[in-house]
Amino acid sequence: MKLISRVLIFGLFFGVFIFIVAYARGYRLDLHKKSFTSTGIIAITSSPKAAKVYVNGELRGVTDTSLTLAPGAYTIEIKKDGYMSWSKKFNLKGELVMVADATLFPINASLTPLTNLGIVKIVSIDDTGRLLLFSQQDNIEKDGIHLFDPNLKLISIFPPLKMILAKKNLPQDIDFTKSKVYFSPDYKEGLFEFELPTGSVSYLLSFDEENKELLDMTASKDSLLKMWDEEKRLESIKILEALPKLLQPTASDSFHIISFTLDKTKVLYTATHKDTLPLLINPPLISGDQEKETRSLETGKLYVYDIKEDKNFKIELSDELTKEIEAKSEERNEMTRAEHYVMWYPDSRHLVLNESRQIAIVEYDNTNRQIVYAGPHEDGYVDVTQDGKLLVLANLNSLINKFPDLYVVGIK
Secondary structure (H helix, E strand, O other): OHHHHHHHHHHHHHHHHHHHHHHHOOEEEEOOOOEEEEOEEEEEEEEOOOOEEEEOOEEEEEOOEEEEEOOEEEEEEEEOOOEOOEEEEEEEOOOOEEEEEEEOOEOOOEEEEOOOOOOOEEEEOHHHOOEEEEEOOOOOOOOEEEEEOOOOOOOOOOOOOEEEEEHHHOOOOOOHHHOEEEEOOOOOEEEEEEEEOOEEEEEEEEOOOOOOOOEEOOOOHHHHHHHHHHHHHHHHHHHHOOOOOOOHHHHHHHEEEEEEOOOOOEEEEEEOOOEEOOOOOOOOOOOOOOOOOOOEEOOOOEEEEEOOOOEEEEOOOOHHHHHHHHHHHHHOOOOOOHHHOEEEOOOOOEEEEEOOOOEEEEEOOOOOOEEEEOOOOOOOOEEEOOOOOEEEEEOOOOOOOOOOEEEEEEOO
């Protein structure tokens, strides 16, 4: 009897152990089928939180939550009052955990002024987040070139601007709207080229202080730019080394890299010619992004490559934006200037699309494209701050103001 009792206790213990392990792996008792079947889990989160979760049209709770579901195809929708909805399809398999992480953008974005200069030209200092603002309104105190960092913590209503060059220190006939700026590889200084009736003149300006004594670089402009280009070329080689080794030859031949995400897990690029990306992870990760990818590259098209998952997605641009990029490319004799129209959102999961009359945000796998702003938007200028706000040039009172100013569009 003792032996039988021990066997029963051991059998019960073993059965409970198997049940716990199976339950942890997603197996559930199906009363309809009278069987113990595998399930999957979809972990659903959102920003902001407390958004409603719909699974195949049925309300299943609010975020953040995890749903245990039978294997199959599901459409997850996340909705919240005052925000645009989010939707994605999932093909769930047994014993698999997938993540639905939605960023919801408000239907009505806020618009807040950042400057009161009257801006005739604005230049982004590449990926540093800082801006060069050019003002010329016959105002001796304000007219000049200002350095503006929108990522600084603001204390006053208007953030302080750092004047790097007062217009009064330049020749009188200079028009800022016709100026050009070339940046040093470390982005600590720039070569500013201005047009005069007698020809162009170039000055080297520091971004760390106000330049009261001008350094004329007109005669040595070409040699300086050549030196900077060589430094940038060597830096681009280092950038390619951030990609998987097996991909580096293809990237070197076929990628025009625009930018990496902040977390360095994805790269935005245009294809310089037709090519096919090698498959590095085979078979593909079953828990990775399930959107359809493309490994065949078309010349001049825009792509995102996900380094961690070895996935490559073609970014579909509107016809209007495609035509504008092509027009600018021909005008400047360049293959593409997509970097002026497409940029990474700080979360490393979205792209901001500057579509002239509107601004859209799309996920890096080309899903959930949403118009987040369609208000005043001048000179085709759009930028994004490190905390996820958009910057635009706008003139809300053209009867009083001759030139636009910088505004922040609150979409978070």
